[in-house]
Every structure is written in C-alpha cells, then in structure tokens.
Amino acid sequence: MARTLLDKVWDAHTVRTLPSGQTQLLIGLHLVHEVTSPQAYQMLKEAGLRVRMPERTFATIDHIIPTAADRQHRPFADELAEEMTVHLVRNAKASGVALFDLDSGRQGIVHVIGPELGLSQPGMTIACGDSHTSTHGAVGALALGIGTTQVRDVLATQCLAMAKPRIRQVRVEGTLAPGVYAKDVTLWIIHVLGVKGGVGYAYEYAGPVIERMTMEERLTVCNMSIEGGARFGYINPDQTTFDYLRGRPYAPAGAAFDRAVSWWRSIASDPHAPFDDVARIDGATIQPVVTWGINPGQSVGVAERIPDPREAPAEDRPTWHEALQFMGFKAGQPIAGTKIDVAFVGSCTNGRLSDLRVAAEIARGRKVASGVRALIVPGSQEVARAAEAEGLDEIFQAAGFEWRKAGCSMCLGMNEDKLQGREVSASSSNRNFKGRQGSPTGRTLLMSPAMVAAAAIAGAVTDVREMLR
C-alpha cells in the first residue's frame, strides 16, 4: 500500500507501542537552547540520569543574547541572560553535548543552524523545546516542538510518547506573481485554513509552487506550520533538498552521500499515498500579505482593506473586535499607509541569506524613513558572514538600517530588542500576538522581508511591488 513520508518515518522510529496506545518514538536529532533546557537538565539530575545520546544532541544560544555588536559579549549585561547562558554552557559541557557557542562561528537561531550545518536531514525525527521546530520539516524530516518536561524525556530516553497525527496535504498550485514570496504563501495558507485548522494534523506541503521553491523558501513555509495549528509540516525531499545538503559540515560526504540520497528518496511519500485531507490553494491569487490583528491568520492582501468583524464567522467575531481594538484599527481602513515605528528583518522564519538579499535589493540606494528604527538581524553567524561577503551590511547601513549580530532578537523580545509602548512594528517574524515583541501594548504587522524593507523606506505599510518595478 502506498505510504506517506509521515507513515514511513514514523514506523522507522517506532520503538514500541506504549500501554496508553501511544507510540514510543525515537528522536534522531535533539536541538537544545538556553530558554527551555536548564529546567530539563535539573530534572534529569534529580532523577539521577544522564543524557542518553549526547552525540545526537546539539545546543546553541539564541533567544536571550543581545544582538548589538558592542553588547554581544560575555558576561552579558543582563544578569538573567548571563545566568541562563552559564547553565547552558555548563550543562552541555558536563553532558558531552556539542555547543555552538558565540566563539564557534556556527552560533545562530536553532532553526537556522540545524539545516545550515546539515544536521537536519531527510527521514529524521527532530525535536527541540521550541514550537518553530516544524521548520526542519522542509528537508523532509518529521520535526516537532516540545515542552521542557518532554525535553527531559528526550535527554533521558531519546524518545517521546506521541500519538500519530492525521495528515493533510496542502497543495499550492500554479505560479506566484512577482513580489510574492514564501512568507506570503505561508501567511496565506494560515489565512485560508485558519490558526487552528491544523490541530491534530501534520501538513505535507506540495504542488508546483512548493516544488519550485528553494530550500530557504521551504524552510519559511514549514516554519509557520505551528501558526496554522499543525505541529509538524514537511516537504518531500527532492533534488533541491539533496543539492542543498551536499557539502554541509554534518551531511554525509563522498560515497556515503550517494547512499544517503537513495535512502532519502525512499522515504518520500509514494505516488497516490492516501491523505486524511487535501487542501488546494491557487498560488496565482496570493498577494503580498500583511496581518492586521493579534493572530497570524488575521491578514489581508496589501491592496485590501481591514475587514469588518460582521463578515467574520460568528465564532471569530469577538477575537476580530478585540484585535481591532488592540491594534487601534477600524474596519474598512486600507492596510497600506499604516504608519510604522519599527522595521525588523530576522527570525527563524526570515533571517536567512536569501531573505537579507531581498531586503537589501529594496534598501539599495534608498533611505529608511525618519523616525523609523530599522533592524536587520541575521539568523546565524554564517548568514552574517555570507551577507557581509556580498556587501549587504553596507547596503543596509548606508540606507539607515542597523546591522546586528545573530539571535532571535525582536521576534519575541527576550533580549534588549523590544518595542516600546504602543509602537507599530513591520516584522518578518512569525507571531503578532499581544505583547509578543516585548511591549505589552506593542503592535506587530507580519509580512515578508521585502515588505518590511519597503515599509522601513516608506515609513508605512506599502506595496513592495511598486518598488520592484
């Protein structure tokens, strides 16, 4: 019988069926960072246990580190950030876990460095104490976010107790228009299927638009699976995947790479594999997308107006009203022209080299509007180096953007990069939740990196396609 990638990878990693009926699922790659691991290590210690497979566990530091060039040094000025870092470094060392520390040249956002280093590979199960672990599904892996007690479980047993999800294939058909990016595709999928549409499902992204995407674009799409409610999102491995992985530090090399490719091909979904559900989206209808509300599904095309809650499904109406009130917007108001205070390009969604290239293309020869604070935060030290080698940092700085060091930064405001008061942010990150960017009353508009750069230049939400002409 034809099987999906989910079926094949799930079966290959099944240790046994638990008394609860759940699967004891082996985790092939465990990624660890400073926010969700100290408590897990403490629990492990209290249980008198050690890390079961340190060689399959890798750590980095990303959430709490400062990104200003003159502040990203130890000890960090923020004592709490320093304490968390001390714990991570100590725990990694004591347990024999490789740590991509600040001086490693490989530090960065955990979901940027996993694929970049070739750690994340097709056919793996990947877990991390972070909901955006779905990102790694782009290489053809089953990757999921877990909480801290489950981080403890993986440290101690290399396993999770899991119920197998159902599977929905999300097909993006046709062709994208110029100025429409992977971020717009993923935001639009969430808009159409809803922020809870994926609960209980793994999403298999497919169709011509997905197949034509580069690996970095695919990472952006899979990253936001969780915003659509789906804990897993993956794309079947293909030549794009293999070309991306070849030569990366942790990818197999030489003849082993070719043997790996034949296994990777074998774990892709079979033709005619059955899905519990199939959703189809016409890529040609997707516009540059901007969120207007307090969840990532509350969005419109940049040329559209903020919708009227009366048009919302009854169950969503209260949230729409709450969103309009929080954002200070009125139904019927065009989203374009919304003044911004802050522009942020970065995050595990859009902090990769191709994202910075697109933003730089908009920034080149232009100036950030006065009064706008604009930040470019590369997703990793490697992304920063590659961007600097191309001179992107100079283009950004000449235009008035700040060029930062790698970290999660203003995506979640756990470091010094936060909105102030009711500031409005044009952000390439993944969440527009109330208070997400560090100010309880701060307001976030999610969009593609190109749209963020355009908003920084214009001082307001604007259609990037007009700048691309």
Add this chain to the structure above:
Amino acid sequence: MSAAHVRRQVVGRGIPLPGNDIDTDRIIPARYLKSVTFEGLGEHVFGDERKAVPEHPFNRPQFQGASVLIAGQNFGCGSSREHAPQALRDWGIGAVVGGSFGEIFFGNCTVLGIPCLTAEMSDIEWLLREVEKHPDRPVEVDVERREVRFNGRAIRAGIPDGARHQLVSGSWNSMGVLLDAGDAIERTAHALPYVAGY
C-alpha cells in the same frame, strides 16, 4: 506511577476565561521566561492582561482558589513554553475544559498531570455563564468518563485515548514508561541508516 498521580477526576471551583485563540505568550509573557527554574510563575500568569484589565478573571476575588479553568477554542496556541502550564498550575489550576487546545500546550499539560478536556462550544458557553454565576460551586472534571458536571448537569467532554490512559492510570509522567523500553531504544536507533552510518 503512584496513586497520587491518578487523575480520574479533578474537582474544584471554576474560573471562566472567555475568548478564542489565547496564546501562551498571553498566558506568560516571554520576559518572565528569563529564569533557570519554573518557580514563582503563578503570580505572573496573564501578567500583562491582568495589569491592563483590573476585572480580568484571574484578578477577581470570587475566582481566587479556583482550580478548573474554562476556556474557549485553540487555548494555549503558539509558543511551546511549558512556562504557560507551569504558571497556571502554580496559580492553582488543576484541569482545563476548553473548545480546543494548542497541541504542544495540551501535551505539556498532560505530562504535568493537568487534564485538558474539550467540549462543544455551546456547552463551553453554558459553562462560562454558569461558573460566572456560581463561582462557589464545584466543577467536576471526569477524565475517566469523559464528562464535565456542574450545577446538576453533565456535559460530554473529549480527550484522546492516549492522554486519558496516561492520566487515569497515573502514568502521565512519561519518562519512567519510556525508560522501560530499555535496549529497544538503542536497537531502533541503530537500525536507522543515519545512525548506523550510510
């Protein structure tokens, strides 16, 4: 696995929290995650909203000491931070009844022994109204029978078989069960080409 871990039923006063899509950033804002322990999170649960809205349910005197949270749809969506259920538990919450749950939040609650049961939205709306009217009466969350009883009425509630089994049998703290697999873990790993070597 001990008798103290068995969660056949959770009984306690209710606290109504209307609204859909309440994310874990709202339950516990990221700045309170800057700690190497989970201690003291209860005082910051819904921290920003409680400051902005004095009449927030978690501020109101009649709901202090409540242990059964009634929530809307997609409760606990977003970030995987276990700090969210830890903060709720530290405040006193021992069970949640909602329209639906963010999946990572649901899993985090289960491994902490906090049952999350779903119910039809019409029943949730009834519970929200009735608990508001009778904050002193107990809500009975019956995990085993998959129902929630309040004020003389029983409503049907849902929980997946696996989580129900873990809670009812007291085996929700999964590490012990996973360790029981012993060498089968290594055998499974070494059968994988990427572990054994291509």
